[in-house]
Amino acid sequence: MDSAFLTLPPPDHAAPQPDAIPASAATAGAAVAEAPLDEPRFTVEGGVAARVGQAAVPVLADLGYRLVWVKLSAGPPSLLRIMAERPDGTFTIGDCEAVSRALAPVLDLDDPITGEYRLEVSSPGIDRPLVRLSDLRRGLGHEVKVELAVPMDGRRRFRGFIAAVADDGRLALKLMDKKAGQDETVEIPTRDIAEAKLVLTDALIRVALKTQETSGEDPADGAEAAPEAADAPRGPGRFADRNKARRAVPAGVQTRARPAPKAPRGR
Numbered sequence: 001m002d003s004a005f006l007t008l009p010p011p012d013h014a015a016p017q018p019d020a021i022p023a024s025a026a027t028a029g030a031a032v033a034e035a036p037l038d039e040p041r042f043t044v045e046g047g048v049a050a051r052v053g054q055a056a057v058p059v060l061a062d063l064g065y066r067l068v069w070v071k072l073s074a075g076p077p078s079l080l081r082i083m084a085e086r087p088d089g090t091f092t093i094g095d096c097e098a099v100s101r102a103l104a105p106v107l108d109l110d111d112p113i114t115g116e117y118r119l120e121v122s123s124p125g126i127d128r129p130l131v132r133l134s135d136l137r138r139g140l141g142h143e144v145k146v147e148l149a150v151p152m153d154g155r156r157r158f159r160g161f162i163a164a165v166a167d168d169g170r171l172a173l174k175l176m177d178k179k180a181g182q183d184e185t186v187e188i189p190t191r192d193i194a195e196a197k198l199v200l201t202d203a204l205i206r207v208a209l210k211t212q213e214t215s216g217e218d219p220a221d222g223a224e225a226a227p228e229a230a231d232a233p234r235g236p237g238r239f240a241d242r243n244k245a246r247r248a249v250p251a252g253v254q255t256r257a258r259p260a261p262k263a264p265r266g267r
Contacts, residue, residue, distance in 0.1 A: 034088045035134035037066055042169065042190040043131055045070050051112040052080065059102050060084055065095065068124045068131060078117035080107075083124040089138060091123035126208045130196040136165040143201055146173065149194040158186065159199075 038061070045053050049070040057067050068083040084099055085091045100121040107119065130136055130144065139162050146158045164172040169190040178184055198204060 035132065037061060037064070037087050039066070039087075039132050039134055041067075041131040042133070043193050043195065048072055048112055051110075052082070052107070055106055055110045055112065056082055056084075056103055059106050060099065063098060063102060065091075065099060069129045072113070072117075075118075076116060078113065078115065079120060080113060080117050081120045081122060083122055083129070085124060089134075096121050096123070126204060127198045127200040130198065133165055133167075133169065133190065136162055136171060136190070136196075139198055140165070142204055142207075143176070143199040144173070145195075145197050145199055146171075146188060146193060147195045148188070148192050150192050152186075152188065152192065153182075158188065160186075 044050060049072050052072070053067055053070045056070065060067050065084045065086055068085055070083075071079075071081045073079040073081070082099070082103065084095070086095065100119070103121065104119060107113075128135070130139060141161060141163075143161055144159070148156045148158075150156075158173055158175065159177055160173040160175040162171065163174045163185055166172075171188045171190055171193075172185055173188055174185050175182070
């Protein structure tokens with residue numbers, strides 16, 4: 001096998017053989033634990049979520065975090081979920097609270113969302129979105145679902161194990177749903193990926209638990225703010241300091257619903 005390729009297969013399936021993609025260098029899971037803070041994402045949001053992301057990135061960077069993904073779900077009220085992490089892939093309850101306090105006033109000022117919404121800051125979770133090359137490398141050998149922005153060989157959706165990641169942005173995926181006459185391993189340019197996500201498996205859970213034991217920190221994967229009193233001021237930036245974390249599932253530090261602005265009255 002080319003020494004530039006590294007695999008970390010879960011114990012319950014055979015190791016992929018990624019011989020097809022040359023790479024100038026590749027980094028083992030331990031070595032990519034600390035990825036660059038400014039490492040670009042190969043897939044980004046669109047629409048309102050993209051505007052939120054643009055406002056969030058500099059705030060997160062100033063605090064030493066990086067944006068993973070922004071997701072806006074319809075309400076009422078709408079749910080704005082911002083996933084973030086440290087460059088080493090970790091994100092604790094305290095990180096959630098710090099980011100929530102910093103982002104709330106920025107979003108109040110920028111006001112990218114029309115109408116009432118809830119703000120939630122969380123870790124990307126165990127079955128996380130994969131948006132950077134370092135994410136893919138940390139997931140070597142694990143099962144993923146990939147959806148492309150443009151079809152490749154007549155299909156957009158793929159499911160398999162990450163076999164290798166090349167420095168030029170190509171992903172080698174060992175397919176689980178290989179069709180007759182199709183190669184077992186496909187090469188996917190990451191620039192064509194619309195969405196990639198780890199699949200929650202026993203092997204992935206074991207790795208997450210081991211990482212948590214090693215770090216000795218409480219992950220944000222299971223943190224949620226306690227609700228504020230009924231008479232608390234409304235608006236993300238006005239009560240973010242009142243968030244008190246408790247252990248729960250799923251992850252997130254939430255604010256109360258942000259009311260839609262009232263239309264001015266005529267004279």
